Amino acid sequence: MAKISINIVWFKRDLRIFDNVPLSLAAQNCSVLPIFIFEPELWKEPDHSYRQYIFLKEALTDLDKQLKAIGGNLAVLVGSAIDIFDHLNSQYQINTIFSHQETWNLWTYNRDKAVKSWARDNKVAWTEIPKNGVIRNLGNRNGWSRKWYSAMSAPLTSVPPKVESIKISSDNIPEASQLNLSAEQPISSQSATRSAAIDTLNSFMNSRGQNYTFEMSSPTTAETSCSRISPYLAFGQISVREAYQITEKYARGLGNNNKKYSKSLKSFSSRLRWHCHFIQKLEDQPSIETHTLHSSFEKLRPSLSDHKVLEAWETGMTGYPMIDACMRYLNTTGWLNFRMRAMLVSFASYHLWLDWRLTAKHLAQQFLDYEPGIHYSQIQMQSGTTGMNSIRIYNPIKQSMDQDPDGNFIKQWVPELSNLPTQFIHQPWLLEDSILNYPKPIVDEKLSRTAAKEKIHSLKKQIKNSDETISLVQKHASRLRRKPRKNKNTKVVPSESDQLRLDF
Numbered sequence: 001m002a003k004i005s006i007n008i009v010w011f012k013r014d015l016r017i018f019d020n021v022p023l024s025l026a027a028q029n030c031s032v033l034p035i036f037i038f039e040p041e042l043w044k045e046p047d048h049s050y051r052q053y054i055f056l057k058e059a060l061t062d063l064d065k066q067l068k069a070i071g072g073n074l075a076v077l078v079g080s081a082i083d084i085f086d087h088l089n090s091q092y093q094i095n096t097i098f099s100h101q102e103t104w105n106l107w108t109y110n111r112d113k114a115v116k117s118w119a120r121d122n123k124v125a126w127t128e129i130p131k132n133g134v135i136r137n138l139g140n141r142n143g144w145s146r147k148w149y150s151a152m153s154a155p156l157t158s159v160p161p162k163v164e165s166i167k168i169s170s171d172n173i174p175e176a177s178q179l180n181l182s183a184e185q186p187i188s189s190q191s192a193t194r195s196a197a198i199d200t201l202n203s204f205m206n207s208r209g210q211n212y213t214f215e216m217s218s219p220t221t222a223e224t225s226c227s228r229i230s231p232y233l234a235f236g237q238i239s240v241r242e243a244y245q246i247t248e249k250y251a252r253g254l255g256n257n258n259k260k261y262s263k264s265l266k267s268f269s270s271r272l273r274w275h276c277h278f279i280q281k282l283e284d285q286p287s288i289e290t291h292t293l294h295s296s297f298e299k300l301r302p303s304l305s306d307h308k309v310l311e312a313w314e315t316g317m318t319g320y321p322m323i324d325a326c327m328r329y330l331n332t333t334g335w336l337n338f339r340m341r342a343m344l345v346s347f348a349s350y351h352l353w354l355d356w357r358l359t360a361k362h363l364a365q366q367f368l369d370y371e372p373g374i375h376y377s378q379i380q381m382q383s384g385t386t387g388m389n390s391i392r393i394y395n396p397i398k399q400s401m402d403q404d405p406d407g408n409f410i411k412q413w414v415p416e417l418s419n420l421p422t423q424f425i426h427q428p429w430l431l432e433d434s435i436l437n438y439p440k441p442i443v444d445e446k447l448s449r450t451a452a453k454e455k456i457h458s459l460k461k462q463i464k465n466s467d468e469t470i471s472l473v474q475k476h477a478s479r480l481r482r483k484p485r486k487n488k489n490t491k492v493v494p495s496e497s498d499q500l501r502l503d504f
């Protein structure tokens with residue numbers, strides 16, 4: 001008997017039907033089988049966690065509802081992608097598998113290489129659509145921003161009015177315990193549905209984003225004043241292009257009427273570009289998940305750390321109130337604002353001199369919005385291992401005073417300190433009596449910072465003009481032109497590094 005001819009839509013991290021090019025291409029003139037492959041081996045990787053698993057399950061249920069509304073049906077299939085495609089290929093005549101290009105962790109990178117070979121050997125076409133302006137096989141960064149803006153301004157893809165869907169039943173997703181995911185991890189309060197994603201973005205555009213630019217840095221205000229769309233971009237309930245175009249629309253609506261809000265939206269819009277700028281780095285160099293971007297920094301820190309030090313950092317027991325409050329908040333909620341993420345990594349990498357690969361794993365598990373391209377690029381930047389970014393070491397005491405002057409955030413998340421007079425909240429060790437259940441500082445802030453600074457600066461000096469440094473800048477740095485700095489006595493021509501500097 002002749003096999004039924006179908007197109008497969010392989011949903012990956014694009015869990016929506018709006019602005020989903022693979023779906024709309026697959027739905028043209030053919031029966032469609034929409035699938036999501038739940039890969040247990042991927043979920044056993046150390047960068048995965050229970051809260052991400054719960055969020056994914058809700059997103060899949062919601063995606064199925066969205067598909068049902070247009071005549072479709074999502075089949076969630078459990079197993080390895082190759083086994084599943086092999087089985088489907090024996091049952092159906094597969095015309096084309098449509099999916100987005102995925103730039104994710106090393107496991108998915110190798111899986112996609114294996115699927116590519118399988119498709120070639122089995123003469124099955126696999127059409128991968130570029131995602132979020134990230135370019136595969138990019139030679140260098142010249143013109144990248146221009147191309148990104150053009151991709152983001154292209155018309156959004158509408159939902160196909162109807163899909164002729166093949167209906168096969170879904171498999172049961174394995175229990176968390178079968179995947180070694182600890183159900184003790186608190187789940188996020190953010191809902192994973194598409195409508196929650198849109199509501200979150202709209203509320204940011206309508207009111208919450210008003211003070212974004214000057215409230216994003218403090219953990220006390222960032223929770224409401226930041227957009228909070230990161231998990232939706234990571235799992236794909238919204239495309240970056242849709243978020244970008246919604247932002248542009250709101251910005252146009254504001255005109256010149258509210259300069260403060262316009263500034264916030266401009267700043268937010270740049271961050272959408274950063275999102276893709278960082279993912280492009282991983283696309284261009286997948287090894288940054290496991291190796292330092294600049295090879296000279298590979299052995300800078302010991303690969304085996306003092307386990308107790310790592311555990312104190314992971315559990316929020318370092319004796320530095322702001323570090324501990326931020327870590328406990330993150331461990332409980334699954335989210336933390338940018339500056340405090342950077343501070344946690346800076347403290348681990350400089351003051352505690354821990355290898356970034358160890359700390360990256362813990363943070364990946366905590367972040368609901370874990371996005372490898374942003375994650376590893378940022379962690380390496382904040383750990384000083386890229387060889388091309390300026391070194392930034394956050395002083396946790398200063399950050400505490402600046403971002404939580406009254407200590408309210410600290411008191412909420414480190415209840416051992418809740419009765420402390422505000423003057424001691426940032427440095428409780430200045431009190432004569434020790435505090436019950438709260439540790440003394442794990443390291444001396446100034447001594448450890450100075451030692452780290454010396455080591456990192458001396459290595460940076462050695463590699464400043466090396467061939468590797470120059471080629472990394474060519475490959476990864478964004479081309480952002482700055483106006484030449486004006487000096488009343490001299491004429492200044494923009495330097496090469498001005499032209500090739502990173503966005504921030």
Ligand SMILES: Cc1cc2nc3c(=O)[nH]c(=O)nc-3n(C[C@H](O)[C@H](O)[C@H](O)COP(=O)(O)OP(=O)(O)OC[C@H]3O[C@@H](n4cnc5c(N)ncnc54)[C@H](O)[C@@H]3O)c2cc1C
Pocket residue numbers: 216226227228229230231233234268271272274275276278336337338339341342345367369370371372374375378379382
């Ligand atoms: C060590 C470290 C690790 C990080 N890991 C991740 C991660 O795994 N996933 C992730 O989405 N973000 C990561 N970030 C970037 C940033 O902290 C989060 O994107 C942001 O806090 C998410 O909250 P939001 O959506 O409210 O952000 P908003 O400030 O509202 O920004 C809107 C969107 O822009 C993007 N964005 C914002 N800041 C950055 C940035 N600095 N770099 C790249 N994109 C940015 C995100 O997609 C974000 O959702 C990391 C930052 C650091 C310092």
